[in-house]
Amino acid sequence: MWYxxxxxxxxxTPLVKLNQLTKEIRGTVLAKIETTNPGNSIKDRMAIKMIADAEAAGLLKPGGTIIEGTSGNTGMGLAIAAVIKGYKCIFTTTDKQSKEKIDALRAFGAEVIVCPTNVEPEDPRSYYSVSSRLEREVPNAWKPNQYDNLSNTQAHYEQTGPEIWEQTEGKITHLVVGVGTGGTISGAGKYLKEKNPAINVWGIDSYGSVFKKYKETGVFDKNEIYPYITEGIGEDFLPKNVDFGVIDHFEKVSDKDAALMTREIARKEGIFAGNSAGAAIAGLLQMGHLLKEEDVVVVIFHDHGSRYMGKMYNEDWLRERGFLKDEKLTAERILKRRGTQEMITVDGEQxxxxxxxxxxxxxxxxIPVTQQGMVVGKVTxxxxxxxxxxxxxTKSGKVIDIMTAPFPFVDRNTSINKLSALINKDNNAVLVEDTSGRLEIITQYDIINAISG
Structure with a gap:
């Protein structure tokens, strides 16, 4: 047989039992592994559904251009379909998204425009606004609008929900899904509740998103909105695909817990999943006390870990945000081992x-060179x-006239690997700012001493 x-x-997609991460909670926890889709994410399902419905309605015509605001995964599904069906693609995304996601979209011939994250949706610079403007300007263009296009929800009502019901033989008691556009949880949740109204549907939200408070109070509170790192879940507006009547409860998960749990899924279950899967498992563990032995929980693993290699799977990235503190040597630990030393400097006018x-x-x-108390260079x-x-x-001339570029500045959480890469024939030391704003220097000798000690 072939396709x-x-x-x-x-x-x-397969349903796989989790064994290590969830052993402290009651019930059976199953992961729906959506990475086996051709675009390595669940978004393939709704991408092809939105295109098919648009074609049937005459909204997407032969040779047309698909324009969409996407965090990467929906764009991938659209781009793959566009290759097969002969469409062009222009995607807008935010500077919060991983480089891997953007590069993957471009690999399929799509044009990608990166927009700032920290602006209101109505701001003309936002990725929502830019995609809407391009839809108006580009001839024969169609914007799927994954957030408000109900074909998104329908795809999961027709596919994901029935698959889960059949794979669990109707035994599912809880569905746990990270909520972004809302299509997955609303579509699959609606189908499953029609089969068994007692099924609990739990949405995973992020701090900085409006979903949880809106569900609990009916109030859209802009004070809830602030920047966050977790990708693929949470929003600063209310997409039409989020059916709050289907979702029984929202659980917020911190950026740190989501990031670290993403890594734990790979290390303890051997499943290479993305950031929203980490958030979903972290949220489930926060709610674990609500489960019973006979419960069967299905958690959606939306996408693949390869799209987060520069972020959640990068130890330096985690350390820079204070998410990871382990036994690996960092600038802070090297300084602690060495002890406090006064940093010697020379004024540029000397x-x-x-x-x-x-x-x-x-x-x-x-020796670092200063001018008016600021480090401006170095002299060796x-x-x-x-x-x-x-x-x-030259011996009677000023230091500032012969100095070279200053030593690199690093964060206290910088790993020894990064420190070693920065120290070379041109830079035999780095500068570190402590919590009080005081500068300290780490030399080659300090690093050797820390390793050997």
């Missing part, structure tokens, strides 16, 4: 010989030697 094209492989005498007296080979023994060889009179 006529890649679109026919969408759906019928003479070259004064700088050299300071270095000789203190047995150091390099090699810099002084080269300057004197070119012009012996």
């Amino acid at each position: 006529n094209n890649i679109l026919e492989t969408i759906g019928n 003479s070259v010989m004064e700088a050299f005498n300071t270095m000789k007296t203190l047995h150091i080979s390099q 023994e090699a810099d002084i030697l080269h300057a004197l060889l070119e012009n012996p009179g």
Whole structure:
């Protein structure tokens, strides 16, 4: 048996029991692994449904251009369908999205326009507004509008819900889904509740999103809105695809818990899933006390971990945000091992010989150069030697005239791998700012001493 094209492989994704992450809670927890779709995400389902419905309605015509605001996954589904069906694609996305997602869209020939995250949806710079403007300007264009296009919900009512019901033999008691556009949870949840009204549908939300408060109070509170890192869930507006009547409860999950749990899924279950899966499992564990032994919980794993290699699966990225603290050496731990030392500097107006005498007296080979209390450069023994060889009179000149670029500045959570990469023949030290704003220097010697100690 074969398929006529890649679109026919969408759906019928496996349901896999989780064993390690959920062993402390009661019930059976099953993950719906949507990464087996051709675009490696659940969004393939609604992308092809939206296109099919638009074609049937005459909204998308041959040779047309699909224009959409997307965090990456919907764009991937649309782009794959466009390749098969002969459409062009222009996508707008936010600068919050991972580089891997953007590169993947471009791999399928799509044009991608990156817009700022921290603006209101109505702002002309937002990825919603830019996509709407392009739809008006580009001839023969169609905008799916995944947030308000109810074909999104219908796709999951027709496909995802029935699959889950059949795969669990009707035993499912809880559906747990990260909520972004709302199509997955609303469509699958509606189908499952029609089969058994007692099924609980739990939505996972992010701090900085409006969903949870709106569900509980009916109030759209703009004070709930602030920037967050978690990708694929939460919104700062109310998409039409979010059916609050289907969703029984929203659980908020922090950026840190979502990011770290994303990694744990790979390490403890061998499943390479994306950020929203981490949020969903973290949220489920927060609600674990509500479960009983006989419960059967299905959690949607929306997309693939390969789209988060520069973020949730990157230890330096996690450390820079204070999410990861482990036994690996960081700038902070190196400084603690060394102990506090006063950082020696030389003023840029001092003479070259004064700088050299300071270095000789203190047995150091390099020294940061300051001007009005700010680090503006560095001078090394090699810099002084080269300057004197070119012009012996330089010894009475100013340090600022022979200094080179300052040592790199790093965060206290920077890993030893990154520190080592920054220290080379041009930079034999880095500068670190402590919590009080005081600068400290880490040299090659400090790193060697920390490793050997």
